[in-house]
Amino acid sequence: MPAPLRLAVLASGRGSNLAALLAAQAAGRLPIETVLVASDRPACQALDVARAAGIPVAALRPRDHRDRAAFDRALFERVAAAAPDLVVLAGFMRILDGDVVAAMPWPMINIHPSLLPRYPGLDTHARVLAAGDAEHGASVHLVTADLDAGPVLAQVRMPVRADDTPERLAARLLPLEHALLVAVVGLFACGRLHAAPAGIQFDGTTLAVPLVLETSSDDADPTAARLRAPGARAAPGAGAG
Numbered sequence: 121m122p123a124p125l126r127l128a129v130l131a132s133g134r135g136s137n138l139a140a141l142l143a144a145q146a147a148g149r150l151p152i153e154t155v156l157v158a159s160d161r162p163a164c165q166a167l168d169v170a171r172a173a174g175i176p177v178a179a180l181r182p183r184d185h186r187d188r189a190a191f192d193r194a195l196f197e198r199v200a201a202a203a204p205d206l207v208v209l210a211g212f213m214r215i216l217d218g219d220v221v222a223a224m225p226w227p228m229i230n231i232h233p234s235l236l237p238r239y240p241g242l243d244t245h246a247r248v249l250a251a252g253d254a255e256h257g258a259s260v261h262l263v264t265a266d267l268d269a270g271p272v273l274a275q276v277r278m279p280v281r282a283d284d285t286p287e288r289l290a291a292r293l294l295p296l297e298h299a300l301l302v303a304v305v306g307l308f309a310c311g312r313l314h315a316a317p318a319g320i321q322f323d324g325t326t327l328a329v330p331l332v333l334e335t336s337s338d339d340a341d342p343t344a345a346r347l348r349a350p351g352a353r354a355a356p357g358a359g360a361g
């Protein structure tokens with residue numbers, strides 16, 4: 121058995137994505153060890169989720185640091201001390217300093233509630249409705265110095281309904297976000313997905329277009345959904361194949 125993937129998670133809010141990762145792990149579907157949960161908001165629920173699972177936490181307040189770069193350096197010193205294999209931004213609501221991100225030795229991924237490159241930034245659900253889009257979704261992308269602009273690894277899509285509101289879209293998308301994040305982390309954990317200087321490698325070839333999460337509305341457990349390369353059949357593997 122290979123060693124579990126060492127995960128550091130950065131979060132600012134309610135921590136439902138973190139909880140989804142931990143639930144998949146507890147169900148034996150995700151070989152991870154969450155070595156740190158760090159936050160810029162000491163009172164956020166994500167830290168409670170981590171503490172309840174016995175995971176080490178770090179809470180750093182931005183106002184205790186001279187500027188953004190100083191905060192980010194302090195944050196990533198804590199991350200480095202935990203020696204992660206992968207860093208996951210799961211509802212981490214701060215823009216990171218570009219130099220700090222560029223110096224990062226581990227791959228770092230972010231879950232974003234839109235079909236990137238459409239709608240980077242905030243208020244994605246309202247913007248989808250304002251634009252009259254027929255489709256919405258979520259993306260997992262590599263974090264680079266530019267906000268929500270790193271290479272997209274995987275996406276999940278869903279139709280927009282005539283009676284949708286931003287709240288309804290957010291509620292319908294959230295379980296799909298969880299499934300997508302669990303599936304992508306699963307691919308890292310079983311070595312099928314990794315970041316290389318030549319680009320993202322998926323099953324030994326450079327990933328040219330994002331993987332797609334296959335979902336069906338009657339899935340009893342949406343986190344069991346499978347990722348596939350567009351045009352290919354889903355393959356089994358570590359709860360994420």
Ligand code: GRF
Pocket residue numbers: 131132133134135136137138166210211212231232233297
């Ligand atoms: C998710 O919608 C995520 O896509 C966005 O922030 C939200 C975080 O939710 N970046 P949670 O804190 O994981 O519950």
